[in-house]
Amino acid sequence: AQKITQTQPGMFVQEKEAVTLDCTYDTSDQSYGLFWYKQPSSGEMIFLIYQGSYDEQNATEGRYSLNFQKARKSANLVISASQLGDSAMYFCAMRGGFTSGTYKYIFGTGTRLKVLA
Amino acid sequence: GAGVSQSPSNKVTEKGKDVELRCDPISGHTALYWYRQSLGQGLEFLIYFQGNSAPDKSGLPSDRFSAERTGGSVSTLTIQRTQQEDSAVYLCASSLTGGNNEQFFGPGTRLTVL
Numbered sequence: 001a002q003k004i005t006q007t008q009p010g011m012f013v014q015e016k017e018a019v020t021l022d023c024t025y026d027t028s029d030q031s032y033g034l035f036w037y038k039q040p041s042s043g044e045m046i047f048l049i050y051q052g053s054y055d056e057q058n059a060t061e062g063r064y065s066l067n068f069q070k071a072r073k074s075a076n077l078v079i080s081a082s083q084l085g086d087s088a089m090y091f092c093a094m095r096g097g098f099t100s101g102t103y104k105y106i107f108g109t110g111t112r113l114k115v116l117a
Numbered sequence: 118g119a120g121v122s123q124s125p126s127n128k129v130t131e132k133g134k135d136v137e138l139r140c141d142p143i144s145g146h147t148a149l150y151w152y153r154q155s156l157g158q159g160l161e162f163l164i165y166f167q168g169n170s171a172p173d174k175s176g177l178p179s180d181r182f183s184a185e186r187t188g189g190s191v192s193t194l195t196i197q198r199t200q201q202e203d204s205a206v207y208l209c210a211s212s213l214t215g216g217n218n219e220q221f222f223g224p225g226t227r228l229t230v231l
Contacts (some may be wrong), residue, residue, distance in 0.1 A: 006154040006219070017206070033216065034220070035220075037222075043206070043224065043225060044222060044224060045160075045208065045210070045220075045222035046222075047220065049220035050219060091160065092161055093160075095216065098215075098216065100172060100173050100175035101167075101170070101172030101173060102165050102167075102171070102172055103165050103215050103216060104162060104165070104173070104176065105150065105152075105165075106162060106163045107152075107159040107161075109158065110158055110159050111157045
């Protein structure tokens with residue numbers, strides 16, 4: 001069975017500091033993808049970053065980087081130089097392999113990040 | 118260009134009534150997804166369409182839920198005989214193709230079953 005675990009329900013970080021949001025996963029699929037999404041209080045889901053299971057380099061997108069440790073099955077999100085606008089709920093998600101004609105996606109329960117001025 | 122749109126944005130219905138939720142994906146996106154987000158919870162994956170086809174319906178919560186997509190574009194999620202536990206935000210997303218592409222989410226439909 002596939003599972004995503006986010007163990008930090010809430011986090012605080014000082015503005016301009018870096019913060020790491022934890023995500024561990026479990027899957028028996030050889031090919032899978034890992035995603036991070038941001039959901040501000042307005043409710044929309046915003047894609048941040050993607051890491052494929054066969055990608056050897058850690059993904060980076062601007063201030064976001066994904067610390068992918070395959071053997072430990074972890075895919076932590078690192079936000080550098082936090083900004084007040086980063087305050088939001090952050091979801092880790094996994095796309096499993098293509099089986100039975102479909103992809104399946106599972107999301108973690110989220111981490112609420114608050115950036116302090 | 119236009120993003121993913123969903124209608125209605127809010128729907129209040131009485132227990133036992135049927136509701137239909139609509140999703141207009143980004144033009145040219147072949148993959149379409151439906152999710153459910155209950156209050157303060159993460160997203161629950163419901164169904165994935167590649168074109169008009171959704172071979173696996175096992176993510177739908179019960180047989181009261183059905184979804185279809187026509188013309189490789191608009192999708193409708195239908196909930197029959199709604200129950201109070203169906204109250205949630207229903208999110209639709211689309212991506213260029215399935216798999217590795219980022220999903221673009223719509224604003225959601227907030228369903229309240231009284």
